[in-house]
Each structure stands twice: as structure tokens, then as C-alpha cells.
Amino acid sequence: MITVASQNWSLGNDVPKERFLAQYYALESLHNLTLTGNEFERRQLRDDMLEENLIAVCLQHMQRPLCIMHGAVITLLQTLAFDAFLGEQISSSVAADIIESVCLYTLAGPDSIISQMLDPDTAWQSSVFPNSGGILPIDKAAIFAPLYYSMVQDNAIGAAYSLMDLFPSHSHEFCLEVLKKKPRIVELLLDCAVSDRYPRHPETQVCMKSCSILGMFLQWPSHIVPGVPTPLDRSFKAHEWKAMLKMMDIFTSSTDWLEKLIELWMHVQEEDISPVQGMESVYGDRGTSFFPDGTTLFDLESYWIRMIGAIRIISLRLIATLTHAAESCGITNAQIESLLHICYRASGAGKLPHQCTSHQELFEVVEYGAEFFQYTTSRPATADPKSRASRDVGGIAVESPIVAAPQCLIGPTALVRLLVVLAQRNALRGIQALKKAPTGLSSSTSLGQVQHITHPDIIRRIIKISQSCIIERTERGRCLIREKKDNTDFNLACAFFVSSAELSAALVALDTYTDGEYAAEALGARKQLVIALGNASQMALNLGHYRRALHFGCGAVSAAEDIPAEEGLDPAITEKNQRRISQANAGLRRR
Structure with missing residues (x-):
């Protein structure tokens, strides 16, 4: 199938459309094949395809004109990325090439597809459009073309998103190499993130996923x-x-x-x-829905x-x-x-x-x-072999949440x-x-x-709002583990405490660099920082995340050093945090 898809036939030149359809169906077959089997089998299939230089074939088709080939390639790339974990096995250079290619498609707009639907020599492609029921009349095909483009556009950014959305996450060095290879990816993603939704496809996730990739x-x-x-x-x-x-x-x-x-x-x-x-x-018009009945x-x-x-x-x-x-x-x-x-x-x-x-x-x-x-777990041996590891909720939580x-x-x-x-x-x-x-x-x-x-009065109000947010967020974390105590709750509560700690640290920094001008309003932020970090350390210990527990615990103890008496920090809290550091070190030694 890859051999068929790799043929470089030029449009026109008396090449029958059946040859292009054969390539289209070859790529569609690879897509359908990737959806079968368990995780091990899908990974093996992915590796076999990579050995046959499939990615190069896909990127070559993205440079060619036929819109259905773009759609088939993008669907295949998304399936490989999401269901066969393509991001695990490719280099940063290849990842950069894929992300750039799908972003360029996302920004290209539907004009080329509309033109192909209005051209009798290429309008035959509408026969494989979703729910077309055969070759559409030229006028209907041209009307349908923007919707077709919007759906493929969604898959294009979905492919880039799934390449980056791995658990554990790509290393920072990998991400840096992607951007060093193709620095324009930042600009492309920012442009994709503000693209307009097509009115007949408002559920598109192009903007959200483009923004999310930047965040990753x-x-x-x-x-x-x-x-x-x-x-x-x-x-x-x-x-x-x-x-x-x-x-x-x-x-x-x-x-x-x-x-x-x-x-x-x-x-x-x-x-x-x-x-x-x-x-x-x-x-009612298009007969399909992204959402369940x-x-x-x-x-x-x-x-x-x-x-x-x-x-x-x-x-x-x-x-x-x-x-x-x-x-x-x-x-x-x-x-x-x-x-x-x-x-x-x-x-x-x-x-x-x-x-x-x-x-x-x-x-x-x-x-x-x-x-x-988001976080993942390592699956126990008895887990469903077809489940996607990065969406599992059982087993042991892996130390790589995205928050x-x-x-x-x-x-x-x-x-x-x-x-x-x-x-x-x-x-x-x-x-x-x-x-x-x-x-x-x-x-x-x-x-x-x-x-x-x-203005100083507004800054004082901002600090007061921030203090309220910190206390409320920390209390939400406490309530969560008071009501339920499983890995999901520990992980989510840890995220609550970490975000409280970050805002507390920002208030402490503001108080420091304004030479105490807002000391009255900032009072309590250092204490909340110590408490939030200590709680985060405990959640990480509960999860067996000893590295995280050690960092959070050390941060809590450092923040408590020379803390003003008016903060009202109970010395027992620091003693508890020192015990957490000891437990984290012991856990790391046992590994």
C-alpha cells in the first residue's frame, strides 16, 4: 500500500483518475489498519510503516495539489499520532516537518478545494467526500468544499496536537530541537489559534489545540x-x-x-x-455529528x-x-x-x-x-490491552501531569x-x-x-483578590482529599496546591520588589506559600512521586526560613515539611 501511495503521478498528462483513487484508498487502508489491534500491535505496525518511509510519502503528498490526498494523509497522520503513538518514535526533526506541514494546511483556507470542485477535471474527488453518496454535482460539491476543508483542518491540528500530547511528555530538549529546526512553528501556531470558525462546523478545535500546543x-x-x-x-x-x-x-x-x-x-x-x-x-444538513446521540x-x-x-x-x-x-x-x-x-x-x-x-x-x-x-497512569497487567495508556485512570500515576x-x-x-x-x-x-x-x-x-x-489602590485590590483566591484554592484541595482519596484525587489536589503556591510566590515577590509598600495587603502570603507547598509535597508522597515531593518539601522549608512572626506560621508545619523531605529522600533511595 505504501508503494502505491508513493508513486509520483502528475495531475493532467493523461493520468487516469483511477491511479489517484488507488493512492487515496491505499492511504485510507493504512488509516483503517492503524485503528485495529491492541497497543503493542499498533506500535509494531507504526514501526513497520516508518521503516517503509511513510512520513516522507505523506509530506510529499502535502506538496501536491489534490485535496483528497491532503485529507487522506492528514487523517492517517492523526491516527498514527493518537492511536499508534507516533510521537514516541520519530525524531524532533521529523516532528518539526509534520507540525509545519499541517499548520500550513490549516492556514491555507478552502479556496483550492473550491476551485478543484468547480473544475470538471478534478471535481471527481467529491465521490470520496464523507456522506457524498457518489460524485456530487459541481455546484453542490463547491458548496460542500468549505465544510470538508474545515473538518480536515481540524484533523490537521489534531495530528500536531497528538504528536506533542504524550505521557510522559516530550523532554524540553526535544521541544527545543523542534523549534530550532522550524522556528516559524511559533508564528504558525499563533496564526492558527486565531483562525475563524466555519459557521457550519462550530465545534472545531483548531484554535484550542493550536494554543495548547504552544503551551506544551x-x-x-x-x-x-x-x-x-x-x-x-x-x-x-x-x-x-x-x-x-x-x-x-x-x-x-x-x-x-x-x-x-x-x-x-x-x-x-x-x-x-x-x-x-x-x-x-x-x-440535519450534513447527517453527522461530533457529539453522541x-x-x-x-x-x-x-x-x-x-x-x-x-x-x-x-x-x-x-x-x-x-x-x-x-x-x-x-x-x-x-x-x-x-x-x-x-x-x-x-x-x-x-x-x-x-x-x-x-x-x-x-x-x-x-x-x-x-x-x-491531564495525567496518565502505568497500566496494570490486567488492564484492557486496547485502552489508551494516556487516558487510563487506574494503576499508578505517572509523574508527568499537564496542568x-x-x-x-x-x-x-x-x-x-x-x-x-x-x-x-x-x-x-x-x-x-x-x-x-x-x-x-x-x-x-x-x-x-x-x-x-x-495605581497603588488598584494594586492593593489585586493583592486582596489574590489572597482570597489562594485560600479558596487551597481549601478546595483539602476538601477534595477529605471526601475521596484515590490517585486521581491526590493528583488533582496536588495541582490545586501547586497553583496556590505559584500565586503566593508571585505575591511574595511583589512585596519584596516594592520594598514593603503593600506589606499589609501581602501579609499571609508567605504562610500560604509554605502551607500550599507542604500540602503539594504530601500529595506527591501519596502518589509515590518522590522527586516532586522532595522539591515541594524543600521549597516549603526554604520559604519558612526567616518568615516574619506576624505571618503566624506554626513551627509544627515546618517540622512536618522536614519529615516529608526525609520520606521523599528515603523513597528515592529505595528506587
Whole structure:
């Protein structure tokens, strides 16, 4: 089949269409074959295909004109990536080539497909379109073409997403090599993340998955809490952090990265839910649905809102991460100030479900509370051999969760981190005296907005909101393990405590670099930092994640050193954290 698919026949030149159809069906057969068997068999099949140079064949077809070949190749790549774990077996160079290719397809638009459907010499391709029932009349084929493109476009980004969405995650060195090979991937993904949805295919995940891939490239190691130094940081700084810095440098060197990051947020702000509300009639037209039977309109709307919420929190996560490399990446004060309005808007207090008085308010609660949390487990020998390991919920939790806190946490975290950078540069106080907008300030904001957000009274309010968020988040983690105690709960509670610790660390940094100007409002943040890190350490111990437990425990003990008495930290908490360090060290020695 690969031999048939690899033939290089030129369109025209009296080549019968049956030859191209043979190639199409060869690729479709490989796709269907990849869906069969258990994990071991699918991996073996993947390896056999790679030995036959299948990826090169696929990438060659992406350079050729026929739209059905693009669709067949992309479907095959997505299936290989998701069901046969392609990302495990390919080099960073090949991964970069695939991601670039599918991103270029995602951005190409449907015009080429429409043209092919209007051309009698290529309109025959409509015979293999989903639910076509044979060759469509030219006018109907051209009308259907944008929907066909949108569905393939979704699969294209899905292929890139599944290549990166591995458990354990790709190393930071692997991710760096991908971006070094194809630096334009950052720019392409940012463009994909703000692409418009086709109205007849509103459930597309192109924007969310493009944004998620960017987040995967800049994902923090699971044992690191951003902004929390520990005595064990030497190895992290020598390896993962060095790679992260280089990736962030590539990110901030891409064309118009700041405006595109802002546009990512604004694009979500401006999205209209009305296409989703017409989805039932859409499915009546096209006869298929992404959703199972019995799905209600409310389910569809909630799905849409959760996707929007995911984009918001990942974009905020990117902003928060970039603040830690602001100096090394040369991010200017004006660029930091340009992002303030986004994070400020994201930091408003959301309502609880019982406080909502309308359908719209309820959706805003769903969006505000959207959270990104994935982890895998090692499967016990008795597990279903056809189950996908990265979606398992039994067995032993693997030490590689992928997490993005909800907007109520990551919004204030990103905002406070921006303020920290300005304070660290002694630029925060001087903003109030500015008479004109600084050079380089984004047109999406204004000097007035920047001065409002950085006014001392507003900063005090931001700190108070952040303190409330920390306490609420930590208590949610406690409640979770109070009610249930399995690996899923321990892992999720650990994520709660880590996000609390990150925001606490940001408040501590802001207090430090503002020379105590906000000491009264920041009081308690150091204590909450110690408590959250200690709780995270305990959750990691419960999971057998001794490396994480050791880092979190050491961070807690370090944060408790020289803590002011007015913080009210019980000395017994530090003693408990020291015991956790001992338990983590003992666990590591037993390995």
C-alpha cells in the first residue's frame, strides 16, 4: 500500500483518475489498519510503516495539489499520532516537518478545494467526500468544499496536537530541537489559534489545540513551581530551564508575537455563540455529528464555552511563563504594560453557579472555571490491552501531569507576575507620572488603562483578590482529599496546591520588589506559600512521586526560613515539611 501511495503521478498528462483513487484508498487502508489491534500491535505496525518511509510519502503528498490526498494523509497522520503513538518514535526533526506541514494546511483556507470542485477535471474527488453518496454535482460539491476543508483542518491540528500530547511528555530538549529546526512553528501556531470558525462546523478545535500546543512547548516540569526557588534548582537550571529559555527566546523573536498573543485573547472575547445555537439544524444538513446521540443544546453550548475557557487559561499561562524570562528574552517594559489589560480583565471575581440569574451568566461561570488537567497512569497487567495508556485512570500515576489552573487563579497570577517584572525594574512607581504612552505600547491598550491598573489602590485590590483566591484554592484541595482519596484525587489536589503556591510566590515577590509598600495587603502570603507547598509535597508522597515531593518539601522549608512572626506560621508545619523531605529522600533511595 505504501508503494502505491508513493508513486509520483502528475495531475493532467493523461493520468487516469483511477491511479489517484488507488493512492487515496491505499492511504485510507493504512488509516483503517492503524485503528485495529491492541497497543503493542499498533506500535509494531507504526514501526513497520516508518521503516517503509511513510512520513516522507505523506509530506510529499502535502506538496501536491489534490485535496483528497491532503485529507487522506492528514487523517492517517492523526491516527498514527493518537492511536499508534507516533510521537514516541520519530525524531524532533521529523516532528518539526509534520507540525509545519499541517499548520500550513490549516492556514491555507478552502479556496483550492473550491476551485478543484468547480473544475470538471478534478471535481471527481467529491465521490470520496464523507456522506457524498457518489460524485456530487459541481455546484453542490463547491458548496460542500468549505465544510470538508474545515473538518480536515481540524484533523490537521489534531495530528500536531497528538504528536506533542504524550505521557510522559516530550523532554524540553526535544521541544527545543523542534523549534530550532522550524522556528516559524511559533508564528504558525499563533496564526492558527486565531483562525475563524466555519459557521457550519462550530465545534472545531483548531484554535484550542493550536494554543495548547504552544503551551506544551513551554510547559514547566512537574516538580517545579514557577517563582519558588529551592536548594535543588541546580539541575533544573542546567537542563530544562536552559531549554525553556531558548524556546521563549524563539517565541519572543517571532514576528509580531506580542500583538498575536493579545489577538489570541481578543479573538476569544469577540467570538459569537450563535453558530453553536444553530448546530442542531447544521447536523440535519450534513447527517453527522461530533457529539453522541442525546446531546442537548445546553451540552453543545457548554462544550463551546469550555473550549473558549481553555484558550483563555492557556494564553494566560503563556504570559505568566514569559514573565520569568523577561530579562533574558529582552521583553520591554512597554510590552509588559501592553499585556496588563488582558490579565486585569481575567482577574475579576466570577460568580458561583447558584448566583446566576440567566443562561449567559451560567455560561460565564463555566468559562471562568475551565481547567486544563491531564495525567496518565502505568497500566496494570490486567488492564484492557486496547485502552489508551494516556487516558487510563487506574494503576499508578505517572509523574508527568499537564496542568493549567482556571482563570480565577492563572489570571491573578499572570497579572501579579507582570507587576513583579515592572517593580523589579523600578518602573512601577513611575508609570503614574507618565504624560504620554511609552514607545512600543500596543494599540490594544492605552496609557490611561496602564495607569489605572498600576495605581497603588488598584494594586492593593489585586493583592486582596489574590489572597482570597489562594485560600479558596487551597481549601478546595483539602476538601477534595477529605471526601475521596484515590490517585486521581491526590493528583488533582496536588495541582490545586501547586497553583496556590505559584500565586503566593508571585505575591511574595511583589512585596519584596516594592520594598514593603503593600506589606499589609501581602501579609499571609508567605504562610500560604509554605502551607500550599507542604500540602503539594504530601500529595506527591501519596502518589509515590518522590522527586516532586522532595522539591515541594524543600521549597516549603526554604520559604519558612526567616518568615516574619506576624505571618503566624506554626513551627509544627515546618517540622512536618522536614519529615516529608526525609520520606521523599528515603523513597528515592529505595528506587
